[in-house]
Amino acid sequence: MKSNNFNYSLLAVGVAAVMGISTGANAATSGTVGDTTTKVTITNQASASYNVGELKQPTVYSNEVVIEVSEQVSFSLVSNNEDDSLGDDSNVNEEVAPNGFASFKHTLANTGNRTDSYTIKLENVTEDDKDYDLENSTATFTVYSGTTAGTTGTITFAQAQNQTFTLDKGQSVQFTINAKTTGNIGGNEQALLLSATSSILANNANTNADTKPTLTNTDRSITKLPTFSIVKTVTNALDLNDLDNDTAEYQIVVKNNEVNDSYSTEAVDVAIADNLPTGLIIxxxxxxxxxxVEGGATIGSFDTANAGAIGSKGFNIKGVNIPVAGTVTITFTVKKDPNAALDPATAINHVSVTDDLDNSANTANTVIDSTDKNAEQNMAFYAVTEQNHTDGTKVNGTNGDDSTMPLLTIKRSLSLSGVTTKEIAPTSGTLGQVTHQTVITNKGQDVEGDTAGELTFTITDDDGNTPDAISVVSSNVTITYDADGTGNIATGEPIPISPTLKNGVSVYxxxxxxPGxxxxxxxxxxxxxxxxxxxxLFTPVNSTTPTFENTVVTLTPKLxxxxxxxxxxxxxxxxxxTLDKFQALDVNCDGIISGAGEIDFTDDKIEQAEPGQCVIYRIDAKNTSSAAPLGFDITDVVILDELAEFSANADYVDNSATTTFANGTATNNGTAITTTIATLAPQATETMQFKVKIKTAR
Known part of the structure; x- marks a missing residue:
């Protein structure tokens, strides 16, 4: 039997891809275009014919195999400033300094399964309000295959208008846009658009109207900068009376004021410099x-070339960071420069704060804020014009106002004058008290006594003996004030002033x-x-020197x-x-002084008197106080000489008593010879005179 031969013929597998865009592809809020898919079915079946012997047999067919091809066209453009792993279609609130660069990150990704080309475009929101200097802006990019970085490069603004990126499936481009701002000031907001267009979606005639071939991201930045308030005060004045030794103290407070959330930002790596005026050194x-420092601020470090060494003209502190609401306080002392003249009125010390706002040498946005308006730079970056005070005006700092002041100096000079001499009766009582006046004159340039303890005085005895027959009435001290020294008492009435007892001494x-x-x-x-x-009246009793007491008024300035x-x-x-008694011998009792060579009254002893002779007595009453206005009247004076003093050895001669007081009479009241004087004026003397006859011995 003859065997049968089988002839097998393999059919070629043909794949025909016919492209068509679905109408269900729309951009999501994330900037991603959904799948755009065309499904093509490829069906393949094999057949075989054969003969058996010479006889053709029926064709044999294999089973049918089917391939369904799905083509996807999609891409995404997302913003990545907040989190690189999460994307949306906008970058917002990116901080930027005036004339500085804002950095925006984006990712363009081919999310489909076929190669596509994308054309990007960078533009301001409006032509009339160019928020960005795009001619000086650039974008850097890196192409990734999965997570593997590939091509990198930088494109200019001009290139960014039509730059095309071809991306295979799974590839992406990461962009960093360095957008330069221009003409922006604190609080301004800027908007920038970045778009990408898919060539497949844009060029396909079957693109549905709902499909977006172009995706757009919005970049928004806000202009922020620190707002410095600089306040410099003199906390300890310079004593012009002691220029060789005294020092003055300055305090500088630099604060980064919190204007509002859309405006304020931290100051980073700033410098604080002080340059002393002529006539002063450290x-x-x-x-x-x-x-x-407060509020998270940092101290920084001293510039080695200007570190504020003793004898130098100032200092510079670098690398200081001041968060919003943070402060830096610097305290230092100065003294007179021995090699330069000092004019306190013009010696205004200025402070400057220098801040390169974005710490970049590629931008001209270094701010110099200073108490000296002429030294400032780029202050037009601020929406509100600050005020620069040079008279020590207090500032609240909300708008960044600055304040400094001339050098405060002290030139205190006080004099004490008006030495007084007063006369007082042996016992004054309240009505007979006498008042001393001492004048304090402020000859300096500063108010004196407006601070407790700054100006005090004491009134003390010079001998320190207590109690004294003459003493100060410490509870009845007053002052009168003449504000301009012209003699017009401003208060109109004396002001009581009470003492404080310190170590047994009354201090006023x-x-x-x-208080002023x-x-x-x-x-x-x-x-x-x-x-x-x-x-x-006299010290000692037998002296003719009046008793007196010195009181010392001491003015003590302090501080x-x-x-x-x-x-x-x-x-x-x-x-x-004072009462002085004199006698004279009248040998003939005829009222004429005679005998023993005496020719006048005397207070000496008379030794030659004989019985039967007469003696004339004269008593002088004198007001020893000085003439007006220093002295005082003595009233109701009664001169009395008792008969008993002499009656054992002499007899009063009737009607011999006389007085020099015009309205007075001398009388014998049986026990004494008396004269009454109503008023005895200062330095006046009145006399009472009478005669006695010496008894004959029995």
């Missing part, structure tokens, strides 16, 4: 301990009675009383720049009635 080298503080102090050229008159209690204490001494002298 008195003590600065260290970091002279810098205090000007501030307690005159004594103005320049003003005077304060101290009025104090003294009184007497049984003060002796900064205090001059040396000064003092004056007032004198109070005891004056009053």
């Amino acid at each position: 008195a003590k080298s600065l260290t970091t301990s002279d810098i205090q 503080d000007i501030h307690t009675a005159l 102090g004594i103005a320049t050229n003003g005077t304060v008159t101290i009025n104090y009383k003294v009184e007497s209690i049984k003060a002796p 900064e720049g205090a001059p040396t204490p000064v003092a004056v001494t007032d004198t109070t002298t005891v004056k009053g009635l």
Whole structure:
């Protein structure tokens, strides 16, 4: 039997791909175009013919196999500033400095299964409001295959208008757009558009109207910059009376003010510089301990070339960071430059804060904020114009206002004048107290006594003996104030001033009675009383020198720049009635002084008198107080000479009593010879005179 031969013929597998775009492909909010799929079915079946012997047999067919081909065209354009792993169609609130660069990240990815080309475009939102200087902006890119980086490059703004990227399945491009701002100031917002167009979707005639061949991302930045408030004050003035030794103290407070959330930002790597005016130098080298920070600010470091060394003209502190609402406080001392003249009125010390806003040499946006308006730079970056004060005006700092002031100096000069001499009776009582006045004159340039304890005075005895017959009435001291020294008492009435007892001494503080102090050229008159209690008229008793007491008024300035204490001494002298008795021998009892060579009255002893002769007595009453206005009248004087004093050895001669007092009479009342004087004026003397006859011995 003849065997049968089978002939097998393999059919070629043909694949025909006919492209058509589905109408269901739309851009998602994430910027991703959905699948655009064309399904092509390829069906393949094999057949075989054969003969058996010479006889043709029926054709044999194999089973049918089917291939369904799915083509996907899709891509995404997403924004990655917030999180590289999450994307959406916008980058928002990216901070940028004036004239600085904003950085925006995007990823363009081929999410389909065939190669596609994409044309990108970078543009401002509107032509009339160019928020970005695109001519000076660039974009860098890296092409990735999966996670493997490939081609990298940089394209300019011009190239970014039509640059095409061809991406295979699974490839992506990561962009970083460095968009330069221009003309922007604090609080401005800028918008930039980045788009990518698929060539397949854009060029396919079957693209449905709902399908988006172009995806667009929006980049938004906001202009932020720190707002510096600089306040420089003199916290300790310079004593012009001690320029060789005294120092002044300055305090600088730099604050990064919180204007609002859309405006304020941290200041990073700033410099704070101080340049002293002519006539001043650093008195003590600065260290970091002279810098205090709050609110997360950092101290920084001193510039080695300008570190604030002793004898230098200032300092520069670099690398300071000041968060919003943070402060940096610097305290330092200065002194007079021995090699330069100092004019306090023009010695205004200025401070500058320098901040390269984005710390980039490629942008011209370094701000110099200064208390000296002429030294400032790029202050037009701020929406509100700051105020620069040079008179020490206090600022709230909301708008970044700055303040400094001329050098405060102290030139204190006080004088004490008006030494007074008063006379007082041996016992004054309240009505007979006498008042001393001492004048304080402020000859300096500063108000005196407006601070408690700054200006005090004491009134003390010069001998320190207590109690004294003449003493100060410490509870009845007053002052009168003349603000301009012209003699017009501003208050109109004396002001009581109460003492504080310190170590047994009454201390009077000007501030307690005159809180505003004594103005320049003003005077304060101290009025104090003294009184007497049984003060002796003479010291010692047999002396003709009046008793007196010195009281010392001492003015003691304290606190900064205090001059040396000064003092004056007032004198109070005891004056009053003196009574002197004289005698003369009248041998013939005829009223004529005669005998023993005597020719006048004497207070000496008479030794030659004989019985039967007469003696004339004269008593002089004198008011020893000085002429007006210093002295005082003595009233109701009664001169009395008792008969008992002499009646054992002599007899009063009737009707011999006389007086020089015009309205007075001398009388014998049986026990004494008396004369009454109503008023005895200062320095006046009145006399009572009478005669006695010496008894004959029995």
